[in-house]
Amino acid sequence: MSDFSVWVNGGPEGFLPVSDRGLAYGDGLFETVRVSVGKPTLADYHWRRLQRSCEQLGIALDIEHLLEEVDAFLLDNQAGDAVLKVMITRGSGGRGYNPEGCLSPCRIFSLHPLPSRSRDPGLHGARVKRCQLRLGRSALAGLKHLNRLEQVLARREWQGDAYDEGLLCDFDDNLIEGTMSNLFVVTHEGSLVTPDLSFNGVSGVCRDFIIEFARHRGISVQEQSVSPDLDVAEIFLCNSVNGVWPVIEYEGREWGIGSLTAQIRDCVLEELNA
Numbered sequence: 001m002s003d004f005s006v007w008v009n010g011g012p013e014g015f016l017p018v019s020d021r022g023l024a025y026g027d028g029l030f031e032t033v034r035v036s037v038g039k040p041t042l043a044d045y046h047w048r049r050l051q052r053s054c055e056q057l058g059i060a061l062d063i064e065h066l067l068e069e070v071d072a073f074l075l076d077n078q079a080g081d082a083v084l085k086v087m088i089t090r091g092s093g094g095r096g097y098n099p100e101g102c103l104s105p106c107r108i109f110s111l112h113p114l115p116s117r118s119r120d121p122g123l124h125g126a127r128v129k130r131c132q133l134r135l136g137r138s139a140l141a142g143l144k145h146l147n148r149l150e151q152v153l154a155r156r157e158w159q160g161d162a163y164d165e166g167l168l169c170d171f172d173d174n175l176i177e178g179t180m181s182n183l184f185v186v187t188h189e190g191s192l193v194t195p196d197l198s199f200n201g202v203s204g205v206c207r208d209f210i211i212e213f214a215r216h217r218g219i220s221v222q223e224q225s226v227s228p229d230l231d232v233a234e235i236f237l238c239n240s241v242n243g244v245w246p247v248i249e250y251e252g253r254e255w256g257i258g259s260l261t262a263q264i265r266d267c268v269l270e271e272l273n274a
Contacts, residue, residue, distance in 0.1 A: 005077055005110060005111035005112070006108070006109065006110045006111075007069070007073050007107075007108070007109045007110075008106065008107070008108050008109075009106060009107050010069050010072075010107065016089075016106065016108070017092050019092040019093075020089055020091065020092050020106055021089055021090040021091065021092065021093075021094065021099065021102065022087065022089025022090070022106065022146055023089075025097065026145060026146040026147030027057075027089060027090045027099070027146070028057075028059070028087060028088050028089035028090060028105075028106075028145065028146045029050060029053045029054065029057070029059070029087070029088050029143065029144055029145055029146065030085060030086060030087040030088070030144055030145075030146060031046045031047075031049070031050050031085070031086045031144065031205075032083060032084075032085050032239075032240060032241060033046050033083070033084040033085075033086065033240065034083060034084075034114070034240055034241045034272050035074060035079045035080070035081060035082045035083065035084050035111075036081055036272060036273055036274060037080065037081065038074055038075070038078070038079045038080060039074075039274075040070065040074075040084060041240070041271060041272045041273075041274060042205050042206065042209060042240050042271065042272070045205035045208055045209060045240075046086075046205050046240070047063060047066075047067065049144070049203070049205055049208075050063070050066075050086070050088065051063045053143050053144065053145075054088065054105075056143065057090075057143075057145075058099070059088060059090050059105050060104075060105065061088060061105055066086075066088075066107060069107060069109070070084070070086065070109065073109045073111075074111075077111050079111060081114055082111050082112060082113060082114060083111070083112040083113070083114055083115075083241055084109065084110075084111055084112075085108075085109070085110045085111075085112065086107070086108070086109055087106075087107075087108040087109075087110075087146065088105050088106070088107060088108075089105060089106040089108070089146070090102045090105055090106075091103070091104050091105050091106045092106075114241070115241065115242070124248075125245070125246045125247065125248030125249075125257060126164040126165050126237060126245045126246065126247050126248065126249075127162070127163050127164050127247075127248065127249040127250075128163060128164065128165050128166065128167055128178070128235075128237070128247050128249065128250045128251075129157075129158060129162075129163045129165075129166050129167070129250075129251065130166070130167050130169070130228055130250075130251055131154040131157050131166040131167060131168050131169075131179070132157060133150060133153050133154040133157070133168060134168070134169055134170060134171050135150060135168050135169070135170045135171075135176050135177075135200040135201065136170070136171060136200065137170070137171075137199040137200055138199065138200050141197060141198060141199050141200050141201060142197050142201070142202065142203040143202070143203075144202050144204075150168070151179045151180070154166055154168055154179045155179050164245070165178045165179060165180065165181060165237060165245070166178060166179050167183065167228070167250075169228055170199070170200055172225075173227075173228060174195065174196075174225045174226060174227070174228075175195055175226040175227070175228050175230075176195050176197070176200055176201045177195065177197075177201045177202060178237050180239060181204070181237035181238060181239045181242070181245065182194065182195075182201075182202070182203075182204040182206065182207040182237065182238050182239065183195055183226065183235070183236075183237055184207075184210065184235070184236050184237075184238065184264075185226060185230065185232040185233075185234065185235050186232060186233045186234035186235075186258055186260050186261065187232055187233060188231075188232065188233050190219075190220075190233075190260065191219075191220040191221070191222060192210075192214050192219055192220065192221045192222070192260070193221075193222045193223075193224060193226060193232075194207060194210075194211070194221070194222075194223055194226075195223070195224075195225070195226045196223045196224055196225060197223070204238065204239055204240065205240050206238040206239050206240045206243065206244075206268060207238060209268065209271065210238060210244075210264055210268065211223075213264065213267055213268075214264070219260070230250060230253075233258055234246070234255060234256075234257075234258035234260060234261045235247035235250060235255055235261075236261045236264070236265070238268065240272075243265065243268045243269050243272050244261065244264055244265035244268045244269070246258075246261050246262075246265065
């Protein structure tokens, strides 16, 4: 990895104009992509979601041009194993909230070392708390948009290493997601359940991969309400950098790493190391 690891709009640059709508309004999206041997992993999932989300927000992104820039960025930085962050803003222009006049989206790439927990994901498990912050209903449900203030506030609820992650509920007292992860549980009957994200939360690419993997192998998967009481056999979290993270403690209760969790963890890890 080279010393310079930030590009803006196709070249090495570390500055944005103060008029950029991503700074002013969080008007944009991002993808956090694990890179293995210089190549993005779960790439099809990431780029499909980014393109779909840009269309939903009305941001005119040339996805083919973007992918050419991503390849050039990773090659220029000799990426190896790393984390690639891709941010897309609507760019500069418009008056106040009105986006009219924004002619070209801004593309920001940055490269970061893999976090230590992602090198052996799932081997030791996660200790998890339930956050006090509640997620409201949002017209942006499912999108990985740039405004992550709810997650920032939730993450402030603990310091140090007492917990690895916090789980967030909505105002109907249903578990939705972690501050940086999606949630799955395994019922006592062996079915896989993940929270319904119709009204809030981020639809993660690792979550999508796991749902497809499970259904392809005949494992029942339901997207539905999940009670915070968690009377279940197994619990795990997932994201596209860390893979699958078995939960071994939640609100003072302990779980082991179950067989279905281990099977899915190993499959995801193989994909992330491909």
